[in-house]
Amino acid sequence: MHLRKVIRRSPVLKAPAFGCLRGIPSVNLTRGCLHACVYCYARAFPETPRGEVWLYGNLAERLRTELRRLSARGRLPRAVTFSTASDLFQPHPEVRRLAVEILKLVLSAGLRVSFLTKGYIPEETWPLFADFSSQIRPRVGLVSISRDYHRLFEPRTAPPSVRLSQIERLSAMGLEPSVRIDPVIPGLTDREEALEALFRRLSLGGVKEVSVSYLVLRPGVIRQMARELPAGIFRAILKCYEGQPWQKVITSATTKLAKREIRERGYALFREVGRAYGLRVRICGCKNPDLPFEDCVPWERGTPDENLWDLPLFSRKIYSVKYADKFSGSGISETA
Numbered sequence: 222m223h224l225r226k227v228i229r230r231s232p233v234l235k236a237p238a239f240g241c242l243r244g245i246p247s248v249n250l251t252r253g254c255l256h257a258c259v260y261c262y263a264r265a266f267p268e269t270p271r272g273e274v275w276l277y278g279n280l281a282e283r284l285r286t287e288l289r290r291l292s293a294r295g296r297l298p299r300a301v302t303f304s305t306a307s308d309l310f311q312p313h314p315e316v317r318r319l320a321v322e323i324l325k326l327v328l329s330a331g332l333r334v335s336f337l338t339k340g341y342i343p344e345e346t347w348p349l350f351a352d353f354s355s356q357i358r359p360r361v362g363l364v365s366i367s368r369d370y371h372r373l374f375e376p377r378t379a380p381p382s383v384r385l386s387q388i389e390r391l392s393a394m395g396l397e398p399s400v401r402i403d404p405v406i407p408g409l410t411d412r413e414e415a416l417e418a419l420f421r422r423l424s425l426g427g428v429k430e431v432s433v434s435y436l437v438l439r440p441g442v443i444r445q446m447a448r449e450l451p452a453g454i455f456r457a458i459l460k461c462y463e464g465q466p467w468q469k470v471i472t473s474a475t476t477k478l479a480k481r482e483i484r485e486r487g488y489a490l491f492r493e494v495g496r497a498y499g500l501r502v503r504i505c506g507c508k509n510p511d512l513p514f515e516d517c518v519p520w521e522r523g524t525p526d527e528n529l530w531d532l533p534l535f536s537r538k539i540y541s542v543k544y545a546d547k548f549s550g551s552g553i554s555e556t557a
């Protein structure tokens with residue numbers, strides 16, 4: 222896929238997302254993502270460029286100006302998150318360079334940083350992790366350790382073995398990486414033996430907590446999967462969504478959840494296997510609006526925005542209205 226440099230004209234620190242990431246401004250280095258995972262719903266957004274990925278060439282400069290202005294007004298956020306619609310660590314030298322520059326910028330400004338990645342973490346990033354260890358909350362996306370799964374669903378991401386080594390390295394530095402198991406593919410990556418194998422490796426890698434969610438389908442995702450997956454696998458996945466209504470989930474009004482009994486059975490198994498390996502399992506509330514809500518925010522907190530902002534960047538009144546509606550749809554979730 223082609224990488225094109227473009228000028229960013231809108232603010233870098235986006236309005237707070239809702240759901241799991243409510244109140245935490247997010248940063249995306251690119252529009253589109255070079256990983257191009259088969260199930261990625263951000264790929265299907267109408268504003269996502271087709272056949273190329275846009276890199277914001279002026280992102281660092283814009284962000285520096287925004288941080289300076291916010292700091293002067295005493296409105297500096299305490300934390301930022303990466304990877305709401307693109308991976309922070311994508312396989313291109315220009316994206317890697319920008320990722321390191323942006324990380325240096327926000328960490329030096331004293332902000333806490335959470336990222337979620339399925340990519341190769343560049344070597345230049347590790348010294349930053351060591352210098353700013355108390356500000357970093359790393360999260361790694363890993364659904365399965367099967368090479369077949371990787372080849373079929375996310376072949377441009379770092380292979381599971383690389384992600385596991387990165388997890389071990391992060392743990393050895395005391396950074397307490399958590400793992401996002403999303404999207405669970407019904408009938409494929411939720412089998413007991415697959416979960417056992419995954420959790421065994423995660424627990425050996427020092428992981429203490431995972432968040433889990435099943436694949437959600439949207440029309441664009443269905444088209445991608447029909448094009449890019451073997452027909453038999455695609456059909457078997459679709460069966461798990463048969464008869465399900467289109468409904469509003471996170472940002473989209475046309476989303477299908479896997480059948481409730483499949484998810485309930487699967488999540489119970491995740492919890493059971495998690496318990497056996499001493500891992501806390503959280504079920505992503507944003508993508509399971511019909512189940513009791515669980516938050517998988519990267520940081521513990523009390524009230525929604527009290528410990529992430531020195532002063533709320535956005536009006537508390539507006540925030541409260543949105544917050545009341547947080548699980549009925551508005552907001553960004555994570556894709557990486």
Ligand code: SF4
Pocket residue numbers: 254255256257258260261262263264306307308339378556557
């Ligand atoms: S799922 Fe994440 S890593 Fe994969 S293409 Fe989408 S944004 Fe990139």
